[in-house]
């Protein structure tokens with residue numbers, strides 16, 4: 001946690017209520033840019049996959065975790081997720 005690059009950037013990693021697709025795309029692109037410089041990216045990605053986390057973690061969206069076989073307990077955008085698997 002001490003080494004994370006996203007400190008103070010929570011708004012980039014979790015969607016606000018009723019986020020529209022274009023806003024989500026832009027938010028996740030910004031989050032991905034932060035993750036690319038993070039020294040704990042792989043540890044973060046593994047943690048999110050194992051714990052079925054919501055939001056953007058370790059450079060991955062929820063959809064990407066689903067595609068990797070790690071489904072969140074209550075997925076956001078369930079219709080998009082079902083299309084991804």
Ligand code: SF4
Nearest residue numbers: 004006035038044058
């Ligand atoms: S890899 Fe994880 S800890 Fe690092 S910036 Fe991304 S979400 Fe934060």
